[in-house]
Amino acid sequence: MGIQVENLVKTFRRPRHREGILGALSDLVYREYDEKKAVDNISFKIEPGEVVGYLGPNGAGKSTTIKMLAGILTPTSGSIRVGGLIPHTQRIENTKRIGVLFGQRSQLWWEIPVSESFQLLKYMYKISEADFRKRLGVFEELISLSDIYHLPVRILSLGQRMRAEMCAALLHQPDVLYLDEPTIGLDAVVKENIRNFIKQTNQETGTTVVLTTHDMPDIEKLCSRVIVIDRGRVMFDGNLEMLKHRFGSQNKLIVEVEDGLPDPQRLLLNGADEVIQEGRSSIITYDRNRRNSAGFLSDLAQLHKIIDFSVNEPDIEEIIRRMYKSLNQSDVESRN
Amino acid sequence: MAWHLVKLYSRFIIAYIKTITAYKPLFVIMDVVINVAFTLIQLTVVWLLLYRFEGISSWSFYEIVLLYNLNIFSYSLSAMFIWNPMKDLQMMVRDGSFDSMLIKPINPLLHMIFKQFSHGHLITVIFGVVIFFKCFNALHIEMTWEWSIWLAVNILGAVLIHSAIMILAGSISFWAVKSDSLFQMVIYDFRTLTNYPIQIYGRGVQLLLAFVIPYAFVNYFPARLLLDKEDSSIFPNLFIYGTPLVGMISMGLAYAVWRRGIRRYESSGS
Amino acid sequence: MRIYAELAKTAFQSHITFRVNTLIQLFGRLIAVLIQVSIWSALISADRGMTTLEGVVTLQEMITYTLLSTAITLIVTNNMIGQVEQKIHKGEIATDLIKPISFSGLLISESVGISFQRIIFELVPVVLISSLLFGIQSASVVHLLLFLVMVINGTAIYFLISYLFALTAFWYIVSWHFGALFYMIMMVFSGSLVPVWFFPNALSTVAEWLPFRLIFYSPISVYLGKVNGMEIIWMIVQQLIWIAILLLVQKWIWSRATTKLVVQGG
Numbered sequence: 001m002g003i004q005v006e007n008l009v010k011t012f013r014r015p016r017h018r019e020g021i022l023g024a025l026s027d028l029v030y031r032e033y034d035e036k037k038a039v040d041n042i043s044f045k046i047e048p049g050e051v052v053g054y055l056g057p058n059g060a061g062k063s064t065t066i067k068m069l070a071g072i073l074t075p076t077s078g079s080i081r082v083g084g085l086i087p088h089t090q091r092i093e094n095t096k097r098i099g100v101l102f103g104q105r106s107q108l109w110w111e112i113p114v115s116e117s118f119q120l121l122k123y124m125y126k127i128s129e130a131d132f133r134k135r136l137g138v139f140e141e142l143i144s145l146s147d148i149y150h151l152p153v154r155i156l157s158l159g160q161r162m163r164a165e166m167c168a169a170l171l172h173q174p175d176v177l178y179l180d181e182p183t184i185g186l187d188a189v190v191k192e193n194i195r196n197f198i199k200q201t202n203q204e205t206g207t208t209v210v211l212t213t214h215d216m217p218d219i220e221k222l223c224s225r226v227i228v229i230d231r232g233r234v235m236f237d238g239n240l241e242m243l244k245h246r247f248g249s250q251n252k253l254i255v256e257v258e259d260g261l262p263d264p265q266r267l268l269l270n271g272a273d274e275v276i277q278e279g280r281s282s283i284i285t286y287d288r289n290r291r292n293s294a295g296f297l298s299d300l301a302q303l304h305k306i307i308d309f310s311v312n313e314p315d316i317e318e319i320i321r322r323m324y325k326s327l328n329q330s331d332v333e334s335r336n
Numbered sequence: 337m338a339w340h341l342v343k344l345y346s347r348f349i350i351a352y353i354k355t356i357t358a359y360k361p362l363f364v365i366m367d368v369v370i371n372v373a374f375t376l377i378q379l380t381v382v383w384l385l386l387y388r389f390e391g392i393s394s395w396s397f398y399e400i401v402l403l404y405n406l407n408i409f410s411y412s413l414s415a416m417f418i419w420n421p422m423k424d425l426q427m428m429v430r431d432g433s434f435d436s437m438l439i440k441p442i443n444p445l446l447h448m449i450f451k452q453f454s455h456g457h458l459i460t461v462i463f464g465v466v467i468f469f470k471c472f473n474a475l476h477i478e479m480t481w482e483w484s485i486w487l488a489v490n491i492l493g494a495v496l497i498h499s500a501i502m503i504l505a506g507s508i509s510f511w512a513v514k515s516d517s518l519f520q521m522v523i524y525d526f527r528t529l530t531n532y533p534i535q536i537y538g539r540g541v542q543l544l545l546a547f548v549i550p551y552a553f554v555n556y557f558p559a560r561l562l563l564d565k566e567d568s569s570i571f572p573n574l575f576i577y578g579t580p581l582v583g584m585i586s587m588g589l590a591y592a593v594w595r596r597g598i599r600r601y602e603s604s605g606s
Numbered sequence: 607m608r609i610y611a612e613l614a615k616t617a618f619q620s621h622i623t624f625r626v627n628t629l630i631q632l633f634g635r636l637i638a639v640l641i642q643v644s645i646w647s648a649l650i651s652a653d654r655g656m657t658t659l660e661g662v663v664t665l666q667e668m669i670t671y672t673l674l675s676t677a678i679t680l681i682v683t684n685n686m687i688g689q690v691e692q693k694i695h696k697g698e699i700a701t702d703l704i705k706p707i708s709f710s711g712l713l714i715s716e717s718v719g720i721s722f723q724r725i726i727f728e729l730v731p732v733v734l735i736s737s738l739l740f741g742i743q744s745a746s747v748v749h750l751l752l753f754l755v756m757v758i759n760g761t762a763i764y765f766l767i768s769y770l771f772a773l774t775a776f777w778y779i780v781s782w783h784f785g786a787l788f789y790m791i792m793m794v795f796s797g798s799l800v801p802v803w804f805f806p807n808a809l810s811t812v813a814e815w816l817p818f819r820l821i822f823y824s825p826i827s828v829y830l831g832k833v834n835g836m837e838i839i840w841m842i843v844q845q846l847i848w849i850a851i852l853l854l855v856q857k858w859i860w861s862r863a864t865t866k867l868v869v870q871g872g
């Protein structure tokens with residue numbers, strides 16, 4: 001089931017509260033509002049079966065978009081189609097086909113065992129007994145559920161709870177899965193389990209997945225495509241390779257020479273973007289598209305004896321950090 | 337559709353019973369004690385008030401008990417389902433957990449009603465039945481068919497009125513950040529006004545209880561109908577038949593406001 | 607002593623922040639007063655009054671009784687049971703116990719702070735508005751002073767009793783049950799709603815043996831000039847005896863409570 005978003009805008013109006021008792025009284029009579037565009041003219045199209053990372057700094061409008069996709073929020077303007085349905089007007093119909101997981105918020109009933117919660121969901125989504133059994137079989141195989149199945153949610157650890165939450169969100173076999181920070185606060189092993197679970201669910205049932213995350217391995221492992229937004233606008237939309245190409249062309253060359261440290265000025269003149277010297281090693285950052293490591297090394301070899309060197313390509317975390325940084329810079333520039 | 341909801345609700349009830357029997361049996365017993373004690377003590381106060389007096393403006397002790405019980409019985413019947421959801425609503429809207437009501441394939445109000453149950457109010461309901469029969473006995477009321485139907489219809493109307501008022505008071509949360517004291521005032525303070533026959537109050541209060549917050553239709557007018565009682569309130573006699581109608585109108589209004597509240601939540605996110 | 611004053615100040619300030627709420631609560635109080643006054647007006651003939659064993663009680667006296675009872679409720683009652691329950695439930699009790707101040711001192715300071723807030727924002731307006739609407743009877747200076755002394759003693763009695771109930775939270779976790787039960791029984795036997803004059807004989811004997819009437823009924827009777835001389839002194843002595851008894855019981859239960867501390871969660 002695909003998702004189409006066109007010219008989506010969401011503006012929040014927040015009443016401005018005035019100070020003191022007089023202010024409170026005048027707020028009752030006449031309110032002033034602050035307007036904030038949380039989502040500012042966003043368009044994208046997601047094909048069925050895609051796994052899309054929806055990224056951006058805090059407050060960029062990620063959650064607002066997800067909430068509109070899920071039908072919780074009504075757009076100010078623009079249109080959303082999820083498998084042909086308009087989420088906020090056909091909300092109940094839409095909920096049957098989507099699974100939602102908000103990382104920090106439980107969808108399960110706190111006091112009762114996981115099994116009871118699943119029974120409730122079974123009746124709520126009208127899942128047949130046969131389908132229900134089959135789903136449980138699949139969950140058991142992919143993420144193992146039996147160890148926590150009869151425990152009340154309140155005594156589960158965060159990792160155990162997230163396993164249960166994931167299964168709860170997928171119990172009715174949704175066509176689209178929205179995940180808001182699914183791995184936040186989890187330890188490495190559980191994170192890996194959750195990622196595998198998402199990946200396999202996507203591969204086996206063709207579920208479309210949209211996830212927001214700050215965890216870069218999530219993106220690397222799961223997302224064939226990323227959409228990056230900032231201040232409510234789409235800044236980048238494409239696959240990971242393109243993202244790496246655009247923001248990840250800066251390599252790092254780490255060199256150690258025998259006699260002290262090389263002259264940083266000379267390296268900068270040769271086209272390095274940045275030189276950092278720590279202890280005996282120099283970290284030379286350069287743009288892969290313009291320079292190469294061999295050039296720097298042969299130049300250094302004329303004056304020093306090289307003991308050791310390595311070349312690091314930027315990881316995704318670095319890329320995203322650099323991208324956010326460049327977003328901020330261009331913002332400063334455009335303001336000036 | 338309806339059958340599906342019945343099955344779903346019974347599932348919720350099973351889950352609820354399992355929870356309270358699993359680790360709170362002592363609390364449930366104490367809840368029983370407290371709720372019975374609460375009704376008994378309220379009635380004791382009425383009894384003490386009337387011990388040295390003939391009655392409150394032509395209403396005898398048992399007539400006032402009936403009046404009181406019509407109120408508390410229909411309130412508890414309604415509160416069993418609606419009190420918890422409306423009390424929790426403020427918190428859920430504020431911290432955004434109301435979101436989870438909007439991503440399930442079931443009406444949000446029904447979902448909120450289903451996911452909780454208030455056994456405390458159920459106890460008051462059961463005890464209320466006992467008090468009803470005690471009153472009928474003491475007042476020598478002959479429970480004819482016609483009379484029993486009037487009783488049932490009026491209780492139903494009263495339940496609708498209570499539910500409507502609770503939903504309206506709860507829905508304030510969609511607009512105001514902190515609304516719990518207003519909720520308290522409407523649900524508790526105003527309701528206690530009708531524990532006594534309303535003609536002991538001035539004109540303004542009587543009008544308020546009939547037209548603004550229609551608690552008078554919960555017990556005062558039905559009690560007059562059921563007791564076949566002439567009285568000196570300022571309203572035309574026809575009002576004693578009004579409860580079912582007022583119930584339906586208030587519920588319609590409340591649901592419309594609730595819907596508007598949800599739409600507001602959908603557009604503001606809080 | 608400084609620290610307790612600071613604690614009281616903090617409690618006071620944190621409660622005045624929601625002013626609209628205070629306004630609504632005030633309105634709720636006025637409704638409660640209106641109900642009581644309306645009932646008494648319906649019950650007691652305005653010109654002849656009501657004859658009891660203690661003599662004639664007039665409507666004006668009953669209206670005054672209602673207003674004073676409301677005022678005392680606002681001064682003495684507190685939400686200590688709920689607060690202690692919260693502290694234990696959230697595990698705050700552990701940090702409270704390691705502070706270099708006594709636990710009861712902490713609770714006293716907090717409830718004094720809250721009481722001050724309620725006196726200023728609820729009691730004064732409620733009494734002012736209701737006296738304007740319904741009228742209040744004045745008392746002689748001596749009776750007024752005795753009334754105030756007895757209310758202060760009554761506050762101590764109420765505080766100590768609710769403190770005992772609050773301490774049940776150490777054993778029972780959810781102590782609001784006991785708190786609610788205590789409050790209901792107190793409201794009846796203290797004469798806060800119906801004065802003990804109107805009680806049947808058997809119940810007035812029960813009320814006689816309980817401390818609750820010393821919080822509401824006795825001070826108001828003194829204000830209204832219904833009791834005199836030796837009787838007043840005897841009432842105050844009774845108050846002091848109850849305070850002494852409750853202090854001893856409190857000490858004993860507190861020592862057992864701390865040894866049986868169940869800190870929830872953590």
